[in-house]
Amino acid sequence: MKKLITYIVIIAIFITGGTALTGCYVSSKVANKSGAQLWGENCNRCHNAPGPGEFNNDNWDIIGTHMQIRANLTKTEVDKITEFLKSANN
Amino acid sequence: MRKLLPLIILLFLQILTYAQDASTATKTSPGSNKFVVYGNAEMSFMSNSDSKGFGEVxxxxxxxxxxxxxxxxxAEAEIETGEGSVNLGLEYANMNYMVNQYLTLHAGRFLPKFGAYRGRLAEGFLNRFPSNPAGFGDGGIGASVETGFGALGALPFGSMKVLYDVYVVNGSHLLTDTANAGQFDYEAYIPNNKTMAVGGRIALVPFAKSNLEVGFSYQNKSGTGDLGTVNEKVSLSMQAVDLNYFENIKPIKSTLRITGEYRHQKVGDNAVYLKADGETQYSFANSPSAWYLSGSIRPSLVDSKFFRNLEIAYRYSNYQRPKDAPWGGSNLTSNEYALDYWLHWNSLLKIAYQVKDQEPSTFYASVVFGF
Known part of the structure; x- marks a missing residue:
């Protein structure tokens, strides 16, 4: 039990510390990336990137959240990518 | 324990504070509950000197x-026919709470990111081959599906990112039957003792263009045998290193993709098994490892639609098994060559030839439709 608690504490320190540290530390090169650029880079890392127009806007929201979990994307990345993908439907 | 409790509470309050951050807070509006079903269907054919026919669907x-x-x-349901009958399984059912843009908490049955192959790159439309690398499929090693809770996310550091996953789960069950002594059930639905496993993965995406990911995974469980048995306190420690890289090479108008992974596990020396006579006890050094390296190239930037949908791939894999295990005895290597044709971004035809130790060389074909 003590071991488990130690692990949980280490995990919590890592997450909170990391979150606090990185909240203001994204390079301008990354911050200025467009949704199209993030789509090409992040989707293709594991699979062929689905084209804009493949799904409707509601489905892109769902799939974006799924990928946030499966591929460890940040919310900012997901929002930019889904906005880009939705643009073909508008 | 009492000293640690305030610290734990403080840390989790801190996490929840981030959840209230104005930049990440989002209002829920009526009709926001959205649902979709997608997934894939797969069918394979195999032929070698021993057998031939259409196999798994x-x-x-x-x-x-x-x-x-x-x-x-x-949630993913899995309906398979590989063992001669229809098997229905719950691959995962996972509930997620997005705390903020860097942190997601989750609980349920989930695919732990232990390594990158199982649970991610093995998916039908990601794997360029109809089969698994030696030591990475059924009868292989390493965590697969787990039940418990965890946290995951990504932390940007300048132009690079650190991806993290940490979890507390029931963990693997030690198998002690004659044929499988020393192997594990990595997909158990319920716990078999009072011990839990702790694990996680840290991955680095070092380049701004996110085309390289290198991960390190670890999982440990101090007791894996069934409660009340002599093996209750047999430990299991697992590690994995994985690599995933892709690059568009403009001079040859092609996309190069390289993936690889090394897995190792160490089982406690106090494990005791029974031989087939049901009386004779024995033990053995149980420290298997497996690795694979795969490369593929697809002329995805050429004008011809036919050629840009073709992809060729090669994979080498090696499985080092315990010498004295009933399922061990010698190392296995496998060489696989594949020619794929992409019908859609998530649908493809695969044709492959596999040369594997102790098995006849096999021709495989499969079709995967993502939907």
Missing amino acids: NFKPIFLWRISPKLFVE
């Missing part, structure tokens, strides 16, 4: 609910 629907911008449920 798999149907894997994935159910996704976006209850609100912060609440999300994902």
Whole structure:
């Protein structure tokens, strides 16, 4: 039990510390990336990137959240990518 | 324990404070509960000197609910025919709470990111081959599906990112039957003793263009045998290193993709098994490892639609098994060559030839439709 608690504490320190540290530390090169650029880079890392127009806007929201979990994307990345993908439907 | 409790409470309050951050807070509006089903279907054919025929048919629907911008449920059912009958399984059912843009908490049955192959790159439309690398499929080693809770996310550091996953789960069960002594059930639905496993993965995406990911995974469980048995306190420690890289090479108008992974596990020396006579006890050094390296190239930038949908791939894999295990005895190597044709971004035809130790060389073909 003590071991488990130690692990949980280490995990919590890592997450909170990391979150606090990185909240203001994204390079301008990354911050200025467009949704199209993030789509090409992040989707293709594991699979062929689905084209804009493949799904409707509601489905892109769902799939974006799924990928946030499966591929460890940040919310900012997901929002930019889904906005880009939705643009073909508008 | 008492000294640690205030610290734990403080840390989790800190996490929840981030959840209230104005930049990440999102209002829920009526009709925001959204649902979709997608997944893939797969069928394979194999031929070698021992057998020939159409084999496994798999149907894997994935159910996704976006209850609100912060609440999300994902579940996958798996319907397979590989063992001669229809098997229905719950691959995962995972509830997620998006705390902020860097942190997601989740609980349920989920695919732990232990390594990158199982649970991610093995997916039908990601794997360029109809088979698994030696030591990475059924009868292989390493965590597969787990039940418990965890946290995951990504932390940007300048132009690079650190991806993290940490979890507390029931963990693997030690098998002690004659044929499988020393192997593990990595997909158990319920716990077999009072011990839990702790694990996680840290991955680095070092380049701004996110085309390289290198991960390190670890999982430990101090007791893996059934409660009340002599093996109750047999430990299991597992590690994995994985690599995933892709690059568009403009001079040859092609996309190069390289993936690889090394897995190792160490089982406690206090494990005791029974021989087939049911009386004779024995033990053995149980420290298997497996690795693979795969490369593929696809002329994805050429004008011809036919050629840009072709992809060729090669994979080498090696499985080092315990010498004295009933399922061990010698190392296995496998060389696989594949020619794929992409019908859609998530649908393809695969043709492959596999040369593997102790098995006849095999021709495989499969079709995968993502939906």
